[in-house]
Amino acid sequence: MHSLMIVDSNDTELMAIQRAFEQTCSVITMNNGKSALGRLNKSTVMPDLMIIDLEVVGISAFEMMGRIKGNDKMKDISIVIISGDKESSTELEAYRLGASDFIHKPVNVTLLKKRVELQLEVLGYKKQVQSHVNQLQQNVNFHAQNSLRLEYFLIGIITDLISVKDGFTGMHSVSVSKYMGIILRDMMMSGINYGIAPEDYELILLAAQLHDMGKIGVPDSVLRKEGKYTDEEFRQMKNHTIYASNAIEKYAYLLPNNKFIVYTYQMARYHHERFDGNGYPDGLSGQNIPFLARVLAVADVYDALTAKRSYKQATTHEQAYNIISQGAGIQFDPQVVSAFQRAQADIFETAKQMMAQTMQMQAQQAQQSDMHQRMVQKSRQMDRANSGKVI
Ligand SMILES: [Fe+2]
Numbered sequence: 001m002h003s004l005m006i007v008d009s010n011d012t013e014l015m016a017i018q019r020a021f022e023q024t025c026s027v028i029t030m031n032n033g034k035s036a037l038g039r040l041n042k043s044t045v046m047p048d049l050m051i052i053d054l055e056v057v058g059i060s061a062f063e064m065m066g067r068i069k070g071n072d073k074m075k076d077i078s079i080v081i082i083s084g085d086k087e088s089s090t091e092l093e094a095y096r097l098g099a100s101d102f103i104h105k106p107v108n109v110t111l112l113k114k115r116v117e118l119q120l121e122v123l124g125y126k127k128q129v130q131s132h133v134n135q136l137q138q139n140v141n142f143h144a145q146n147s148l149r150l151e152y153f154l155i156g157i158i159t160d161l162i163s164v165k166d167g168f169t170g171m172h173s174v175s176v177s178k179y180m181g182i183i184l185r186d187m188m189m190s191g192i193n194y195g196i197a198p199e200d201y202e203l204i205l206l207a208a209q210l211h212d213m214g215k216i217g218v219p220d221s222v223l224r225k226e227g228k229y230t231d232e233e234f235r236q237m238k239n240h241t242i243y244a245s246n247a248i249e250k251y252a253y254l255l256p257n258n259k260f261i262v263y264t265y266q267m268a269r270y271h272h273e274r275f276d277g278n279g280y281p282d283g284l285s286g287q288n289i290p291f292l293a294r295v296l297a298v299a300d301v302y303d304a305l306t307a308k309r310s311y312k313q314a315t316t317h318e319q320a321y322n323i324i325s326q327g328a329g330i331q332f333d334p335q336v337v338s339a340f341q342r343a344q345a346d347i348f349e350t351a352k353q354m355m356a357q358t359m360q361m362q363a364q365q366a367q368q369s370d371m372h373q374r375m376v377q378k379s380r381q382m383d384r385a386n387s388g389k390v391i
Pocket residue numbers: 211212240271272
């Protein structure tokens with residue numbers, strides 16, 4: 001049932017209109033404009049439609065309309081004006097202020113009823129459309145959220161697989177992405193962005209986690225080798241940049257012009273290029289190397305130097321700082337090295353946090369493996385004990 005509020009200072013007219021609607025609508029009557037506005041202000045449930053006499057006392061009807069249409073809670077109430085004023089300028093002003101209909105006095109109640117019913121019908125359609133729009137919006141949000149989760153899911157799986165494959169404790173991809181985030185933020189704040197939009201920052205750091213995904217294609221014997229590479233082994237290792245970029249090229253047609261794919265490609269293929277042109281796979285130099293790959297190269301080397309591996313001790317932060325600083329203009333983009341130097345305290349702090357997390361993970365893994373060993377032993381003992389029994 002629709003709800004109506006009738007605002008009219010003429011009691012006879014007010015009662016006649018009320019009688020016309022009381023069978024089909026829930027009706028509230030008010031004989032003073034100011035009181036009507038006060039009631040709307042206090043109430044949490046708004047009427048669907050108001051019939052307002054333009055000559056109502058207490059407040060000017062136009063002022064009342066202005067306040068209703070300017071209020072978030074009330075703005076959707078349909079307003080039908082009744083008035084003895086025959087001036088078309090008055091009627092136009094009522095429509096300008098948001099009236100849905102304007103009916104001249106003396107009021108023919110049957111005609112008023114018909115016109116109000118039409119307004120209520122329109123209102124019903126509007127509500128239906130709004131409910132469809134809300135439903136569609138919910139569906140869009142649901143799918144957008146799901147596709148974002150799918151992205152995180154796939155990135156998580158790929159980085160885990162890389163970790164398993166190269167035998168590290170699983171933090172390289174995340175650490176590099178974090179160090180890159182610090183350097184990139186410093187550069188962007190200094191106005192060096194090579195056209196990268198600030199809103200892409202998170203997307204870039206997510207893509208950075210995939211920079212070594214091509215290692216999945218490198219043989220274990222090479223990836224896990226602790227000594228110096230032979231020329232052939234080094235050739236195989238270098239291929240990780242090609243494996244990744246080939247795989248991306250193969251499937252990029254599924255999402256044309258997708259920024260995430262572009263960023264992932266740039267970093268995965270070019271993060272081992274050197275500023276002097278002596279890197280791989282394409283031997284690009286200077287600013288021909290994509291900007292994000294130049295930034296990632298510094299973060300990648302910093303982590304490679306400072307992370308502890310089974311076959312080498314960790315380089316200290318100071319040593320890594322010196323090595324990277326000496327590589328400015330040779331291995332690395334000098335602008336990126338300057339940003340690294342400016343942000344080095346932040347990077348060192350993050351490195352300490354990553355080290356603590358790595359140690360925690362190693363302890364957990366050792367505990368899990370110990371538990372697993374004990375379970376295997378216990379099950380063997382039970383097997384032996386049951387082996388002579390007849391069941
Ligand atoms: Fe790499």
